[in-house]
Amino acid sequence: MSWKTSALGLLTLALITAGATANEAGKLRVGMQVEREITKRNDAGQVERRTEPVAAASRGDVLVYTLQIANDGGDPALAARVEDPVPAGTVLIPDSAGGTGTRITYSIDGGKTFVVYPALRRVVGEDGVARELPVPAEDYTHVRWTLTEALDPGQVRTAYFKVRVE
Amino acid sequence: MRSPFPRIAVLLAVLAVAVAASSGTAWALGTPAGTPINNQATVTYNDPLGNSFTALSNVVTTLVSQVASVDVAPDNATTTTPSTTVTYSHTVANLGNGPDTIDITTASSQGWTVDLYFDLNGDGLYQVTDPVLGDTDGDLTPDTGVLAANGTYAILARVTVPAGTVGGTVDVTTVTGTSTFNVGVSESATDTTSIQAPNLTAAKSVAPIGDQPPGTTLTYTVVVTNTGNAAASSVVLTDSIPGFTTYVAGTLVYNGTPQSDAADGDEGDVNDSNPNAVTVNVGALAVAASVTIEFQVTID
Numbered sequence: 001m002s003w004k005t006s007a008l009g010l011l012t013l014a015l016i017t018a019g020a021t022a023n024e025a026g027k028l029r030v031g032m033q034v035e036r037e038i039t040k041r042n043d044a045g046q047v048e049r050r051t052e053p054v055a056a057a058s059r060g061d062v063l064v065y066t067l068q069i070a071n072d073g074g075d076p077a078l079a080a081r082v083e084d085p086v087p088a089g090t091v092l093i094p095d096s097a098g099g100t101g102t103r104i105t106y107s108i109d110g111g112k113t114f115v116v117y118p119a120l121r122r123v124v125g126e127d128g129v130a131r132e133l134p135v136p137a138e139d140y141t142h143v144r145w146t147l148t149e150a151l152d153p154g155q156v157r158t159a160y161f162k163v164r165v166e
Numbered sequence: 167m168r169s170p171f172p173r174i175a176v177l178l179a180v181l182a183v184a185v186a187a188s189s190g191t192a193w194a195l196g197t198p199a200g201t202p203i204n205n206q207a208t209v210t211y212n213d214p215l216g217n218s219f220t221a222l223s224n225v226v227t228t229l230v231s232q233v234a235s236v237d238v239a240p241d242n243a244t245t246t247t248p249s250t251t252v253t254y255s256h257t258v259a260n261l262g263n264g265p266d267t268i269d270i271t272t273a274s275s276q277g278w279t280v281d282l283y284f285d286l287n288g289d290g291l292y293q294v295t296d297p298v299l300g301d302t303d304g305d306l307t308p309d310t311g312v313l314a315a316n317g318t319y320a321i322l323a324r325v326t327v328p329a330g331t332v333g334g335t336v337d338v339t340t341v342t343g344t345s346t347f348n349v350g351v352s353e354s355a356t357d358t359t360s361i362q363a364p365n366l367t368a369a370k371s372v373a374p375i376g377d378q379p380p381g382t383t384l385t386y387t388v389v390v391t392n393t394g395n396a397a398a399s400s401v402v403l404t405d406s407i408p409g410f411t412t413y414v415a416g417t418l419v420y421n422g423t424p425q426s427d428a429a430d431g432d433e434g435d436v437n438d439s440n441p442n443a444v445t446v447n448v449g450a451l452a453v454a455a456s457v458t459i460e461f462q463v464t465i466d
Contacts (some may be wrong), residue, residue, distance in 0.1 A: 030209045030223035056229040057203070059196035059263065063228060067207050080211035084223075087205040089197040089230060151211075165230065166197050 027073020028151070030082060037062040037162065061165045063090065067099075069147070069157045076150040082159060083111060083144045090163035092140040094118065099145050099159030107142035108135050114144045198315060199232035199264030232264035234345035236353045243358040247396075248331040254323045254357040255290035258343045260313035262351075268343045269307040270299060270321060276337040278325055282308050285320035292322050303346060310343075325359055333363035333394030364451070365394030366401065380465045383414060390448065391456035401448035403459060404440055411463035413437070413444075419460040420446050436461070 036054035039062070041047055051064055065084065071077050082102075086092045095117045097104045105114035108121070119140065120132040145159040197203070207223040237259040246252050260266045272280040282299035283292060299308035299321060310319040323341050337359045344352040369389045378384065388405055392398050407413050418425040418434045425434030429445075439445035448457050 027213075028209050028211050028219070028221050030207050030221060032205065032207055032223040032226045034205065034226045034228055054228055056231040058231040058233045063203070065205055065226065067223060069209060073213075075213050077211040078214065080209060082207050082209045084205065084207040087203045089201055089203045165203065165228075 027071060027075065027153075028077050028080060029070045029072055031068045031070070032084075033066050035064050035066070037064050057165045059165050062093065062162055063165060064160055064162050066158065066160045067145075069145075069151065069159065071151045071153050071155050074153050076152045077147075078150050079147075080151055081144055081146040083142055084161065085111065085142050086140055086163055090165055091138045092143070093162040093164055094137045094140070096163075097143045097145070097159070097161035099157060101148055101157055102145035102159055103148055105144045105146070106140050107144065108139045109141065111142040114142070196233060196263040197230045199230055199262075201230045203228040203230060230263065232347060233262055234266055234348035234351040235261035236266075236268055236343045236345050236351055237261050238341055238343040238353050238355040241356045241358075243360070245360045245362050246327060248327050248361060248363050249329040250327050252325045252327065252357075252359055253292040254325065254339075254341070255285060256321050256323060256341055256355055258310050258313075258319045258321055260310075260315060260317045262345065262347065263315050264347070265312050265314050265317075267303050267312050267346045268310045268319070269305065269346055270309060271307060271342045271344065272323055272339055273342075274325065274337055274339045276331075276335065278328065278337055278339070280339050281324045281326075283322040283324065285322050288320045290320075290322075292324060296322060305346065309346070323357055325357060327359065327361060331361045331363065333361055333365045333396055335361040337361075362396045363394050364392050364396050364398035364453075366398055366451070367391050367393055368403070370405075378465060382465050383462050384411065384465065385417075385460060385462050388459045389456055390451070390459070392451045392453055395453055397453060398451040399449070401451045403444075403446045403448055403457075405444045405459070405461075407436075407442050407444070407463060410466050412466055414462040414464060417460070417462035418444060418446075421457055434459070 034054060035051035036057060037049055037051050039047055039049050054063065057063060067082060067084065069080065069082055105116055106119055107114045108119045118134040121135045122130050123133045124130045143161045147157060151157060204225055204227050206225045208220060210218065210220050212218050238256055242254045244252055258268050258270065260268060270282055272282065274280050283296040284299050286296045301308050302311045303309060313319055323339060325337065325339050339357040340354050341357065342352050342354040371387050373385045388403065390403055413436055415427055418427065418436055420434045425432045427436045429435035429438040434446040436444050444459065444461055446459050451457065
């Protein structure tokens with residue numbers, strides 16, 4: 001993440017904080033930003049990744065959504081979990097979600113149920129035998145980060161996932 | 167926000183609809199240009215007293231850019247004869263995710279004339295009612311007009327085969343569609359025209375060769391060969407008696423068979439069908455076949 005985008009992210013967070021003061025009860029704030037991931041192979045043949053700000057994206061572009069979960073309140077937040085839908089017009093890059101101190105699960109049913117990657121679906125083959133097969137990437141509908149510990153006041157957790165623009 | 171569950175339910179319902187829409191549609195061309203990709207996360211948590219809370223993140227929006235993609239199909243091939251015009255049908259498609267005007271250009275490997283038409287009724291055939299492909303955007307190149315994403319346009323490329331084109335000639339005309347949204351994006355189809363035509367060559371030799379004194383008898387041999395790739399019909403060979411020579415009566419031989427000098431039942435005659443010339447009605451001449459005519463003259 002470049003310095004410029006970090007500043008943007010902070011600005012976004014600041015706006016969220018300001019905008020959410022009307023919500024008396026909620027002390028957890030989620031700020032989100034999106035960047036485009038650029039992949040290139042360097043002279044040594046290694047894949048290099050960097051991100052850049054993005055306002056408009058084309059088919060095939062990889063977008064990285066980064067979420068910052070901050071506890072602005074005076075009490076610890078317990079059993080916190082963040083859910084994010086895979087945006088319409090994009091496909092999840094399988095197993096791309098991350099976040100320190102979180103347990104990551106995915107939904108393939110519109111957010112009703114969540115499972116650890118890979119999600120399986122029962123498929124009856126041509127031989128009549130039913131098998132549990134991993135679902136294709138486009139079947140993933142939501143990502144969930146469940147914080148493994150209470151988030152104390154002033155603490156921040158970062159989570160992210162990647163999608164490909166269709 | 168005290169009772170967040172109905173709101174979550176509504177949110178999830180909306181999301182479910184959105185997801186269904188995105189996975190139910192075949193985005194063969196990608197998401198339409200200008201479509202916003204929106205994302206918003208939801209966090210739920212409890213306070214130490216067991217109260218449950220929900221908060222939403224900001225909404226992040228990314229617009230889908232337009233990407234050009236063009237298709238021209240299919241490739242065609244035909245065999246024809248000289249002095250004909252061959253019509254090739256193509257479908258030009260805008261496979262990009264936004265409106266695009268596709269310029270059409272042609273290039274004939276033989277430098278033949280190629281005319282472009284809009285296939286008005288889409289039947290793949292040329293009718294006089296089919297208009298010449300126009301230049302709708304004023305860039306001096308004929309185009310499809312504005313095609314919506316996934317839009318198609320039927321065109322006809324008419325290749326004119328010049329008279330006298332040698333049998334075996336092959337022309338490859340390339341029909342290229344180029345996006346005007348992104349001129350770096352183009353796609354081509356080829357129309358291959360193979361010419362079927364006889365090609366007659368006549369090789370004439372004389373014996374003896376070199377300078378000869380008056381009174382010498384010269385024997386001329388003419389070999390006519392069809393080097394083309396189609397049979398010739400109604401072939402007539404005419405060969406004038408050279409100046410300063412006199413035909414030796416009764417010396418005309420066609421494929422080893424002596425011919426009378428008169429235009430009668432056989433194939434050859436002298437000074438009869440054509441004045442002061444040898445005429446042989448060869449008739450049909452198959453591919454690679456040849457005939458031989460011989461006659462004698464004396465130098466005056």
